[in-house]
Amino acid sequence: MTNALEIEGLTKTYGDGFQALKGIDMNVRQGDFFALLGPNGAGKSTTLGIVSSLVNKSAGKVRVFGCDIDTHLSDAKLNLGVVPQEFNFNQFEKVFDIVTTQAGYYGIPLKQAKVSAEKYLRKLGLWDKKDTPARMLSGGMKRRLMIARALVHEPKLLILDEPTAGVDIELRRSMWTFLEEMNREGTTIILTTHYLEEAEALCRNIAIIDHGRILRHTSKRDLLQQLHVETFVLDTESTLTEAPALADFPCRLDDEGALEVDVQKGQGLNKVFVELDALGIKVVSMRTKANRLEELFIRMVEENAAGKGAAGAQGGAA
């Protein structure tokens, strides 16, 4: 089966000499829900910008459903829908006109464009705003408008750069449901996000990028198996003044007096409760301290930064 996206040796050096991408390789399978994660300035938007023709690459190969962007750019673009990070529509145009005009750019006749625009505006809850100038929409509506615009030509690959940035939780969840539905119907989806909870909830495969290099490119399942320690926060019935001494689990009190317990991979949670029970401590509720993927992500980026620091120090000494 053809990959939805293939990237080989992609590099990008901007005019000021900044090397945003240092030869990345990445494949996204057809039908995948893929996350490209990384801290600010890691190269996520540059990568997606090159794939969507908004950024010129310096070197490397990019293929969208087998169509090389150097030789078959038009075919590659037909397969692609792009939702950028920043609002990039004419704020004075009406919602319906923005979506139908975009369809026209893909060669879709107006009659057909109107049908497709209505379908996606309805799905995204914007149909009653179709005659509203875009500038009058709320932030969340503007994001949904960009998704409707990207889907109007029914692309096989949808790229979303921070699609839920600045969107409230309720709307974010409804957008997740929508994207999952699109994915189930066969659309391959690639997203970048700062909400790692989002990537963990939606994506099957993940690439982590930092300083223009791919640190990890694997399935979410494999990635999460690398998490050796997970921290749980336990709310106790009575307020603790100091952390109890548990035999097998390092623990401490957080700023609000809740008990934080580190549990190694393979250790049973039951044992924590047994030990606490023996000390007469009753647990009333429990949650994980951080999202699991977030813990891994932070660790990888920190390790990468530490590695660079050490290399830099060695280079300086030489």
Next chain:
Amino acid sequence: MTPHAMMTAFSTIVIREVRRFTRIWPQTLLPPAVTMTLYFIIFGNLIGSRIGDMGGFDYMSFIVPGLIMMAVITSSYANVVSSFFSMKFQRSIEELLVSPVPNWIILAGYVCGGMARGLGIGFIVTLLSLAFTRLQIHNLPMVVVTVFLTSALFAVGGFINAMLATKFDDISIVPTFVLTPLTYLGGVFYSISMLPDFWQGVSMINPILYMVNAFRYGILGVSDVNPFVALGMILVFISLFSAVALRMLARGKGIRH
């Protein structure tokens, strides 16, 4: 893209452009109509009656072709430069860049959008001129060809200006410091035969002089230059400017990082 799909994309750009300038008609269509009416009243009626004949015609008849041309030139240019730069500024140009529309269709769409406004203004000014003078047409094909080609040339010029512009100031520099002086010195209000030899020679390097005179020839049958040379020059400049604009689009000058 199939030819049919390209045609759809082209018409989408043109319709979008026409929708834009008609939506803001008080900024785009009304001002040139008011300005040209003032020119007709002040230069044509009040001052023109004291000037007498020029090139064998009364002064009002003489300046009408030049004023129509001036309106066409400035409107064609202004439409493309302001629309395309606004798209760059708002980043809505990305809507086109991610789509499969070929660059030449993008250029053709914007140029036709600019021509729609330029020719529309030309038509409005022509109608207004009828209130002040009786227009005769000496050579209709020459009138039509000259006005279309001139409008196209300045629309392409506006496109290049918009590609190069990085701030709003940049889109008013050329109209203010290049187009307006060249238009005023391009024989709109006078025949260059009135000028001393030296200034006649200098005027001959002003391309707008050729366009105004070719158009005047079509309407009145008089011209300071050979109108066919003028048409040839316009075609050469259109080809040259289009090649430059397409090269800029291919390289993503100012629109791709």
